[in-house]
Amino acid sequence: MIVSLPIMRSTRLVLRGHHLRSALPLVLLSLLCSCTKHPSSTSDQIYEIFVDGKQIRVEVASTHEKRRLGLMHRDKLNKNSGMLFIFPQEKYLSFWMKNTKIPLSIAYINNRKVITQIESMTPYSLTNHTSKDRVKYALEMEDKWFSKNGITVGSKVDLTSNLLNMNVGE
Structure with a gap:
C-alpha cells in the first residue's frame, strides 16, 4: 500500500x-x-512601564479573553514583572483570584495614570477586590511588590505610547 x-x-x-x-x-x-x-506560557509582547520611576515589565491584557484569564494557572512571575489590564474607559473594576496560584497585589490606576488603591490578594480566593473609584487600568504584581518598592496611593504610572494608543476591546 x-x-x-x-x-x-x-x-x-x-x-x-x-x-x-x-x-x-x-x-x-x-x-x-x-x-x-x-x-x-505566553507569546504576548512584553512592555516596559515605569511606576514612580521604577522600571517593570508587563504583559498586557487588553481584550476580554486576556483579562478573563489574567495570571491564572501561572507558577511564578519573573522579578519586577506583572500584568497590566487595560479597559476602554474608566469604570469600577473587580478582580478575584480564581485558579491563580501566585499571591498578588493589585494597583488600580485612573485615567490620569495615578494609583488610587492597592490591595493584596490571596491565591485561589473567590473574594472580589473592587476598586473604590472608577479606573481604566489595573496592575497585578507579586504580593507586596508595591510596598517593597515604596509605591503608594498617589504614585504615578508612565505608560509607553504603544500602550496609550493600543486598541482595547470591551
Missing part, C-alpha cells in the same frame, strides 16, 4: 507499509501539540 501525504504544493511524501504506522503517531502528536494552549 502506498499513501501520499501533501507536504507542499510541488512536493509529496510517500510512505510505505510499516513506515506509515510509525509516522502516523508522530503526525497526530504534532497536530495535537500545535492545538494546545498552555496557560502558563
Whole structure:
C-alpha cells in the first residue's frame, strides 16, 4: 500500500507499509501539540512601564479573553514583572483570584495614570477586590511588590505610547 501525504504544493511524501504506522503517531502528536494552549506560557509582547520611576515589565491584557484569564494557572512571575489590564474607559473594576496560584497585589490606576488603591490578594480566593473609584487600568504584581518598592496611593504610572494608543476591546 502506498499513501501520499501533501507536504507542499510541488512536493509529496510517500510512505510505505510499516513506515506509515510509525509516522502516523508522530503526525497526530504534532497536530495535537500545535492545538494546545498552555496557560502558563505566553507569546504576548512584553512592555516596559515605569511606576514612580521604577522600571517593570508587563504583559498586557487588553481584550476580554486576556483579562478573563489574567495570571491564572501561572507558577511564578519573573522579578519586577506583572500584568497590566487595560479597559476602554474608566469604570469600577473587580478582580478575584480564581485558579491563580501566585499571591498578588493589585494597583488600580485612573485615567490620569495615578494609583488610587492597592490591595493584596490571596491565591485561589473567590473574594472580589473592587476598586473604590472608577479606573481604566489595573496592575497585578507579586504580593507586596508595591510596598517593597515604596509605591503608594498617589504614585504615578508612565505608560509607553504603544500602550496609550493600543486598541482595547470591551
